[in-house]
Amino acid sequence: MSTSPAVLVVGGGASGCAVTVLLRRAGVAVDLIEAKEDWNATAGSGITLQGNALRVLRELGVWEHVKESGFGFDSVGITAPDGTVLHVNRDIRTGGDDLPATMGMQRPQLQRVLTDAVRASGATVRLGTRADTFEQDDEGVTVRFGDGSTGRYDLVVAADGLGSATRAAIGVTDKPEPTGMAIWRIAAPRPAGVTRTDLAYGGPAYIAGYCPTSDTTLYAYVVEAHRDRASIPPETHADEMRRLASAYGGCWPEITEHITDPAKVNYTWFDRLLVEGAWHRGRVVLVGDAAHCCPPTLAQGAAMSLEDAWVLAGLLTSGRAWDDALFQEYYERRIPRVRAVVEASVQLGQWQLDGVRDADVPGLMGRTMTMLRELP
Template identity: 70%
Template sequence: MTHRPTVPHSRLRSSGGTPIVLVIGGGTSGSALTVLLRRAGIGVDLVEASPDWKASLGAGITLQGNALRVLREVGVLEGVEKDGYAAEGVTVLAPDGTVLHAHDELRTGGDDLPAHIGMQRPRLQQLLIDEVLASGADVRLGTRATAFEQDAEGVDVTFSDGTTRRYDLVAGADGLGSATRRMIGITDTPEPTGMGIWRAPAPRPAGVTRTEMIYGGRCFIAGYCPTGEDTVYTYLVEPARDRASLNPDTYADEIRALSEGYGGAWTELRAAFTDPKAVNYACFDRHLVEGPWHRGRVVLVGDAAHACPPTLAQGAAMSLEDVQVLAELLTGRTEWDDRLLTEYHARRLPRVRMVVDASVQLGRWLLDGVRDADVPGLVHRTLSALKELP
């Protein structure tokens, strides 16, 4: 049995007693929210549809400073710094590997944090899992929420195993294809942007100490980011393909063929693409719920409410900022009501819209072959705004 400590009066739910939250989804945002709420003495049940919580697609992740700022609050920054690779800038190369220019990045998390840390995504997931388990939250894997029945004081949730439990709040952190979003009647859905991305891990070539990117050649972007002392994750961005037409058994052949013609470190990286199961393909989507992110006491966080192409590497950061703001409001108010959730949406929407629109615009310029686009200006303006606290 999980011990749920008594919370101070300032954090009591509107109906009195110890509040309890259901978090749906055990990914980055759901796990981070669970930890922050438990630290404040709020009871949390976390349900994850996958029976294997550790399963995580994706070779790596770039965590910008504003994401690191939240991860520090969650308590995993030390592990991220230990297992990841901190870098201060980006180098742009010609297709043959010649350096065109290098620039430092803005420290969106503040001067005391790196500009970004690259790391293997499964390792980040494990750090968050460890923190959730240490928090004392109740975790159920292979479990889905199948129905909500709400009144003014709470939500009765029915689960896929047939059980029902009452909660003061439900947070849907179940990703881009969120079932929670559909269940509460929000009809906004992700829209493809026309680009697709191949990702794969590889050994880190000697001399690769920061993110390096090539624009042009066979792909829109061919890049790689160090994720540790011995690893990088690589990515190649191209026009989107119909995923149904792709054979996963040929993924290694596909990414190897796309990387042909790129010089520099790509010669060494290409030789590492041998296991099709280590290669991931995904399409870029634009997603933003413009209207309220809640219905009654069920609220969306992270990709369930918004998502964008990784052209600014801000997807995880925006989700983590959602968590930080929502946790701040829930732990600082005596009443959990419509005004609280409306304030959460009002604080997040303008910032998220800015990032989504900028990320999509960067991709659109590539798709349209615009050569005189003000890419540096757009990136600088957006990242400068993100240095401010959400």
């Protein structure tokens, strides 16, 4: 490795931004490329960040911005479909007692906080840019970009998401698989009484829930069995989500009034991915959704991606050689924790798909979240 290492980060989502900021803080030269011309173009409606995600965001130096932009809370309510509150559970503070258990945020706000941090770090950013080929030798990687230019790097970090082209290009054959569920999401004004996540089980959907994302906003979602996406024209998305949401009481009637614009409704299948074996091939390393993803039943997708970035950056800046042993240690530190989250997230959904009424949902969630209090 050269005395002044250079890293290419492919993808400008949470894990890509996080690893860029952490490496730049240690003086590593980083180029970040993002295929989209507009970093925030498809940032989505809302996101639930558990405490262990907030812990990494604090390490990035952006916690104060996150706190100002989001809505923190420490409990989750379980309701009947008519809105009757059946139980309120105090959440485990997985990031430590000095951070909220949960923070709701508008996704574009989180993305803006992260991209601002990347730009402030001094990294070179190229939007609308893809990496086409990776030619490796013992010293590094030569990357050819979509515009015909090339670059030479000591390491490539593949943070290009669930459909990672980099993962496929380096010969990792694992692909995401649908779990059988899908989710409708929308951002909406926050009713004054919404100060935590409430989840309704039953009714026409498996789950109907919402999460406050600021003093004035929330995002709402309903989860159902997945359908052929081609059978749901985009112009009907608001009608479909409103039809499902209108069966729920409590705060839902006020929320449902705002489900009118199909362009603001997001419909997504739940997927599962866990790359088995090493998460690297030579000097190309996978992080985040490129290596693993899970249904949002535990709200741990972003947290796992951010933790990947934290662990990998810590190893890369430890003074050790960037070799197979280091990259394998990264995998071995991450895989037990990520596997537990992926399997628990999938199991929670599968119990609903199978109609299991005596499933130990509280036990599984409690064990998993307690494990996540430990540092990754």
